[in-house]
Structure formats: structure tokens, C-alpha cells
Amino acid sequence: MIPxxxxxxxxxxxxxxxxxxxxxxxxxLAMEAMADMGVIPKDAAKAYRAKGKFDVVxxxxxxxxxxxxxIAFLTNVAEHVGPESRxxxxxxxxxxxxxxxLAVQLARASDLLIAGCERVLAALKKRALxxxxxxxxxxxxxxxxxxxxxxxxxxxxxxxxxxxxxxLKAAKKEIATCAISGAVGTFAQIDPRVEKYVAxxxxxxxxxxxxQVIPRDRHAAFFSALGVVASGIxxxxxxxxxxQRTEVLEAxxxxxxxxxxxxxxxxxxxxxxxxxxxxxxxxVRSAVTPAMENVALWHERDISHSSVERxxxxxxxxxxxxxLQRMAMVVEKLVIYPxxxxxxxxxxxxxxxxxxxxxxxxxxxxxxxxxxxxxxxxAMAVWQxxxxxxxxxxxxxxxxxxxxxAKLDDKTLSGCFDDAHHFARVDEVFARVFD
Numbered sequence: 001m002i003p004x005x006x007x008x009x010x011x012x013x014x015x016x017x018x019x020x021x022x023x024x025x026x027x028x029l030a031m032e033a034m035a036d037m038g039v040i041p042k043d044a045a046k047a048y049r050a051k052g053k054f055d056v057v058x059x060x061x062x063x064x065x066x067x068x069x070x071i072a073f074l075t076n077v078a079e080h081v082g083p084e085s086r087x088x089x090x091x092x093x094x095x096x097x098x099x100x101x102l103a104v105q106l107a108r109a110s111d112l113l114i115a116g117c118e119r120v121l122a123a124l125k126k127r128a129l130x131x132x133x134x135x136x137x138x139x140x141x142x143x144x145x146x147x148x149x150x151x152x153x154x155x156x157x158x159x160x161x162x163x164x165x166x167x168l169k170a171a172k173k174e175i176a177t178c179a180i181s182g183a184v185g186t187f188a189q190i191d192p193r194v195e196k197y198v199a200x201x202x203x204x205x206x207x208x209x210x211x212q213v214i215p216r217d218r219h220a221a222f223f224s225a226l227g228v229v230a231s232g233i234x235x236x237x238x239x240x241x242x243x244q245r246t247e248v249l250e251a252x253x254x255x256x257x258x259x260x261x262x263x264x265x266x267x268x269x270x271x272x273x274x275x276x277x278x279x280x281x282x283x284v285r286s287a288v289t290p291a292m293e294n295v296a297l298w299h300e301r302d303i304s305h306s307s308v309e310r311x312x313x314x315x316x317x318x319x320x321x322x323x324l325q326r327m328a329m330v331v332e333k334l335v336i337y338p339x340x341x342x343x344x345x346x347x348x349x350x351x352x353x354x355x356x357x358x359x360x361x362x363x364x365x366x367x368x369x370x371x372x373x374x375x376x377x378x379a380m381a382v383w384q385x386x387x388x389x390x391x392x393x394x395x396x397x398x399x400x401x402x403x404x405x406a407k408l409d410d411k412t413l414s415g416c417f418d419d420a421h422h423f424a425r426v427d428e429v430f431a432r433v434f435d
Contacts, residue, residue, distance in 0.1 A: 014314035033197035040087040047084035070094040091190030109317040110172035116324030123331035128154035136341035147422040171225035179210040212301035223291035230284035237274035254333035287312035349393040356416040
């Protein structure tokens with residue numbers, strides 16, 4: 001993981017020091033539980049707690065010889081603890097330590113991701129309320145459709161991130177399980193009470209049934225949730241990128257004093273943050289398929305999942321953590337141009353009210369098919385004069401159409417072009433989202 005897209009709070013979770021500290025705590029807690037049950041001497045558990053420590057460099061040195069990370073770790077701790085260390089790891093298998101540690105790390109990572117999502121939500125809510133009734137053109141297929149408000153745009157993203165917050169909370173709950181059940185999950189050499197004791201102390205749930213490992217469907221669900229959150233980030237980032245296009249310019253990323261947009265063109269103000277977020281989203285989603293493929297392991301376990309998780313665990317959580325914080329910052333500082341929204345809304349001479357006219361005609365007794373044709377032929381004439389701005393308004397074309405005026409008086413026709421009609425339900429939608 002490169003520092004450019006990393007925050008120290010998240011990278012610390014995946015450091016060797018953190019990993020071995022968790023391993024040491026798991027082994028120590030297991031010994032304390034066994035000592036309480038009279039399985040091992042209490043003095044041994046106390047010695048492990050008092051003298052247990054490790055050295056990362058020394059562990060790496062031992063592992064180069066023994067070719068096994070957990071054995072290397074236990075050997076190094078034993079060098080510090082002394083003879084009492086012979087009672088460590090009794091009845092346990094390596095995965096009891098590895099999988100339980102991974103659960104702790106992913107749970108801690110989840111807390112940071114949840115906090116990041118909450119920051120995005122706070123930013124979206126603030127800006128949505130700020131621009132609740134600011135008119136802007138809605139687009140479908142990238143083409144002007146009907147008016148909406150900029151607040152409604154942001155409220156839609158808020159609702160999505162609210163769902164993403166629940167997904168992250170559910171993902172944390174599902175992944176945070178402890179397994180200390182022995183070589184193939186039968187508890188043949190270790191009492192299940194040890195597992196319960198360790199789980200309680202680490203804030204984990206007990207895995208109901210494990211093999212040599214915690215079932216990987218949990219991990220698949222976890223990384224899938226991260227992928228969905230990343231897609232939500234990309235959707236919002238893509239919207240901002242489109243709105244920043246020169247021809248649109250309804251919103252843009254904040255441009256810092258002294259910032260440079262191009263090495264060649266001094267005038268450039270590029271949406272580099274949101275473009276970066278789209279790339280980070282792809283990296284997070286790249287973890288989903290490998291996590292899915294890790295579910296199908298041989299019998300009680302093979303290690304085909306191990307190398308995958310050593311990569312996607314840190315990478316996906318670190319990338320998503322960084323992306324959430326960056327997304328929040330972009331929204332918090334987003335520069336918004338209501339005057340450009342008004343300009344673009346008026347760009348096509350009222351074509352965005354074509355549906356209202358069609359519906360008024362049907363209410364006046366015209367078939368939907370005929371009403372569509374009557375409005376469309378006038379709309380197309382306005383469309384032809386549109387670039388770069390409509391020279392003829394749709395209402396003027398309709399007033400000159402005898403078929404239309406035979407069915408609609410001028411008051412009714414004029415009423416179809418009152419844009420306030422499009423915003424009559426904004427309060428109702430906001431209440432659904434924010435109340």
C-alpha cells in the first residue's frame with residue numbers, strides 16, 4: 001500500500017506490530033482461560049502475560065528458517081517468556097490465531113469506515129439542505145429531461161450512503177467472530193469455554209461452527225459490502241465530474257490557492273479528486289471477486305485464501321477509508337453555481353415542460369398518441385434551433401399550432417410552463433429522506 005492513498009489510522013491496523021500484538025493477546029487470553037479451568041498452571045499464564053513480547057525482526061529471521069509465521073512468532077515469544085511458554089497454544093491450530101486476529105483487524109477497520117461514511121452523510125445533508133430549492137435541470141442519458149433541485153440530487157446520494165452505513169455496520173457484525181476450536185474445528189484438544197472467554201475479551205462473537213478456519217462466506221459478504229460502498233462513492237464522484245465540465249459548470253471541486261491544474265495549460269481546473277475517487281473505487285471492488293472465490297476451500301481448509309486475504313484485507317480497507325474521507329472533503333468544499341444552473345435550465349426554450357403540455361392535452365380529451373405527436377413536432381422545431389441556445393421558446397411554437405390551441409386556452413397553456421410545479425413535492429421527498 002502506497003502512502004499517497006493511506007491514512008495512518010487505518011494503516012496502523014495492518015502493521016506487523018499490530019498483528020503480532022493481537023496474536024500475543026489471543027495466546028495470552030487462551031492461556032488465562034485454560035489456567036482458570038485448571039488445564040495449565042496459573043503461574044504459566046501469569047508469566048506469559050508479564051513477560052510476553054516479540055521482536056518483528058527476530059520473527060522474520062526465525063520464519064526464514066521454519067517457513068511458518070505462527071511458529072516463528074511463538075518461538076520468539078518463548079525466547080522472552082522462558083519455560084512457561086510450553087503451555088502456550090495448547091490444543092490450538094494456527095488458524096485459531098490467524099482468523100481471530102483477522103476478525104479483530106477487520107472489525108477495527110470497520111469502525112474507521114463507519115466513521116468515514118458518517119462524515120460523508122453529514123456533508124451531504126448540510127449541502128442538500130443548503131440547496132434544497134435551488135432549481136437545476138435533471139438529465140437522463142445525459143440529455144435535459146425535467147427540472148429537479150440541486151438539493152434533491154444530493155439527498156439521493158445521502159439516502160444511498162445511509163444504506164451504505166447500514167451495510168458497513170452489518171458487515172462488521174458478520175465478520176467479527178472468533179474461532180479457537182482446534183485442528184479441524186472439533187474442540188478435540190481444547191475446551192469451547194476457552195473460545196468463549198477469548199471472544200468476550202476481544203469483543204467478538206463466537207463462530208457457531210468452524211472447520212480449521214472461520215467460514216469464508218463471512219469475508220465474501222464483508223468485501224462485497226465494501227465494493228457497494230465504493231460504487232456509491234464513484235456514482236457521486238462521477239456526477240460531480242460531469243457537473244464540472246466546462247459546458248455545464250454547475251459545480252466544481254474547490255481549487256486551492258496555489259494549486260496547478262496542468263503542467264502545460266495554466267488555465268486548467270481539473271476534477272482530479274473525483275477522478276481519483278473513481279479509480280480508488282475500482283481498486284476496492286477488485287477485492288470482491290477474490291473474496292468470493294475464497295469461499296470454496298478444500299475439505300476443512302486449504303491455504304489458497306491466505307495470500308489473497310493478506311493483500312485484499314489491507315488494500316481494500318485502506319483504499320476505502322481514504323476514499324470516504326476524500327469524498328467527504330469534496331462535498332464539504334464543493335463550489336456550487338446556481339446561476340449556471342438557471343442558465344442551463346433555460347437553455348432549450350422550455351422543452352423541459354413538454355410532458356406537462358402533453359398531459360394537459362390528454363386531460364382535454366386528446367388521445368395520448370395524438371397529444372404526443374402534437375407536442376413533439378413543436379418540440380423538435382425548437383430543438384433544431386437549440387445550439388447553443390434555443391432561439392424559439394416551445395410555448396411560442398405551441399401558441400401558433402391550431403391543433404393545440406383548439407384544445408388548450410392560453411391560461412392553461414401558460415400554466416404548463418410554470419417551473420414551480422416541478423418543485424411542489426420537494427418538502428415531501430426531503431421528509432422521507434431526512435426525517
